[in-house]
Amino acid sequence: MGIFTGMFKSRDKPENRTAGSAYTFYMGGTTSGKAVTERSAMQMTAVYSCVRILAEAVAGLPLHLYKYNDDGGKEKAIDHPLYRLLHDEPNPEMSSFVFRETLMTHLLLWGNAYAQVIRNGKNEVVALYPLMPNKMSVDRDENGHLYYTYYRGPDEAIKNMEFAVTLQPSDVLHIPGLGFDGLVGYSPIAMAKNAIGMAIACEEYGAKFFANGATPGGVLEHPSTIKDPQRVRESWQAAFGGSSNSNKVAVLEEGMKYTPISISPEQAQFLETRKFQINEIARIFRVPPHMVGDLEKSSFSNIEQQSLEFVKYTLDPWVIRWEQSIQRALLSHDEKVRYFVKFNLEGLLRGDYQSRMNGYAIGRQNGWMSANDIRELENLDRIPTEEGGDLYLINGNMLPLKDAGAFANTTDNDGKEENPDEEVLEVEEPGTDGNDAEGEDTISERNNRRRKLV
Structure with missing residues (x-):
């Protein structure tokens, strides 16, 4: 056991960075100068739309617990306690839809979804409660075994050990997203925070552009000295500032001249930049652009195919993560042989x-x-x-092969016909009519020869 203990001790605990890199996958500052967190990212309409589409899609799929029959088939395990928790009500406070929607939102924003598993004295699961991912940490003990620490403090940014609760892996349903160690997932928002930060900056620029008027800032030039430049600036801003005063005609006195110092949004391709960032965010979550309102490259002939690809390449991997995590955490070793969890995607794959x-x-x-x-x-x-x-x-x-064509009249090894239910042709004995003349075959002889030919 010493060799295995040393091997487990040498394994690093889950980290939120790659080895030898100073770049962490936490939320925070970006090259655009805008701080990106899970909540600030959700203020972007494209991020909110992608998260809502995926969370509601997974939450709306029928989720059933099945068991294998003795004949190799399967049926719904309605009598199992876990069936009602997954399909109807995981806890007294929320429905199955709300529970899965909440955990899927956590998975898309933080890269991990956690739920506390409540068991009774028989070790049966009786309730599932969501846990906030930013209050959870995953670590290893001195023997290399995983354990979870959840901080119940009111401030999620401060992890005070006074409010820490240690949970064993059997007490936590953990659904990890894409990661590098297979234990914890990394937030898609944090991994793409520069792209989202640029989208936030573009949105803020557009808002300030309209707040300051349809014409960008410029310079008021006077041929002589202005005694009170502050008053002139405020008077100009009051008359022409804001979107409600856009396109007003300015009258300049005393030789004053207005010179704009910024290029127009069209020249800066402002709208194209914003549109590209929306597609960039949709690409992060692998959501087809037409599902977030961009119908430029969608048509009647390809939009159905794009929807099917969304189910196959976007939803299916998330659904598999859910299924395998539920089976690993909520089913005992013996139950895993007989039971399995399955989302029903057939409704989304159906055509017209x-x-x-x-x-x-x-x-x-x-x-x-x-x-x-x-x-x-x-x-x-x-x-x-x-x-x-x-x-x-x-x-x-x-028809079966034995009943087709010439095979229908063949006999088995015992000399019995393979089709005993067929009507038997009655033949007359030779000499009873005029067909028994010498050189002519009787009906019985013709039938026997036909069987031999077969």
């Missing part, structure tokens, strides 16, 4: 009504979908089994 009906018709006609299978996908009531709701049908021209 006509496409769905055509697909159902193909499945029904080829025998791998019953009427009840189709009705369950369309959220319709089941047809009773005695009325044929669970029958699997095929087209009449599709």
